[in-house]
Amino acid sequence: MLRLGRIPWINCYPVYAAIDRGLVPAEAELITGTAADLNDLLAAGELDVSVVSAVEYARNAAAYHLLPDLAITSDGPVHSVVLFSRRPVHELDGATVLRTSSSRTSVLLLELLCRHRFRVRPKFATVRAESSDLTALRGFPHEAVLVIGDAALMLASEGRYPYVVDLGTAWKDWTGLPFVFAVWAARREADHRAVQTIHQALLSSREWGLAHLDDLADAASANTGISRAVCREYLGDLDYALSYRHLAGLTDFFRRLAQDGAVPDGSLSFITAA
DSSP states (O other): OEEEEEOOSGGGHHHHHHHHTTSSOOOEEEEEOOHHHHHHHHHTTSOSEEEEEHHHHHHTGGGEEEEEEEEEEESSOOSSEEEEESSOGGGOTTOEEEEESSOHHHHHHHHHIIIIISOOOOEEEEEOOSGGGTTGGGGSOOSEEEEEHHHHHHHHHHTOOSEEEEHHHHHHHHHSSOEEEEEEEEETTSOHHHHHHHHHHHHHHHHHHHTTHHHHHHHHHHHHOOOHHHHHHHHHHEEOOOOHHHHHHHHHHHHHHHHTTSSOGGGGGGTTOO
16 A cells, blocks of 8 residues: 655645545555655655655656646745745845745745845744744744745734735746646655556545535634635635646746756756656
8 A cells, every 4th residue: 555645734625635535535545744744754765655845856856756737836826835024025135034844845935036036135044833833933033934834824814914925926926937836746666556546546536626615615714713715715726737837837946946056957857757
């Protein structure tokens, strides 16, 4: 039985909901963790298939197969990858900016935007920024903080920071392309037929999930305390496909990272691998 990684946040509900409900069979052991946890587990061979940060795929592309037509993307606002700031972003040069330890893609996207779009060089510090950590963040001296996932939706509802930068929107304004935050990847040594079966189960579960976003918004609100309206808008703005346009956005992101030395140049050659 394959070991399948999953993130417990709302953004994965549409892909896993039908599997969780027993509506789509999946012959796999489900292992739950943050994006950073799953990145490390897949790299270590402790998972066979998983949703992972786009950057994790870029850094280890030679070891993975990229599963076709399955990703977490946005073509504009993503709502759950947000820089919350006490001052306008263009005034953050030299300021202390906290960044979540839960995602590598979002951290590198923020660094790219700061360096090449906002033209600032903050002093970055990495902290835990899960939902349970939001109160503790008040104790860290900072001018801005990058928060992702359900925690970002929660913090946005508090109105604690006067300036809010949605990184999905910032990327779209900069490049005109959608942004791919996460992909599903399989280790190359995993049983090919079993991986295909799990891939089809994930696609079937996604089909059910996208047809039941109202139900998923109800469940998300009940599980997190985030308003149903926010959950429904969030799920409606996310895209779970990996089309040629998404791949163009992913390629552009990897190209920019490679130019800055953040990922190997060779990762681009694996971007359409299946």
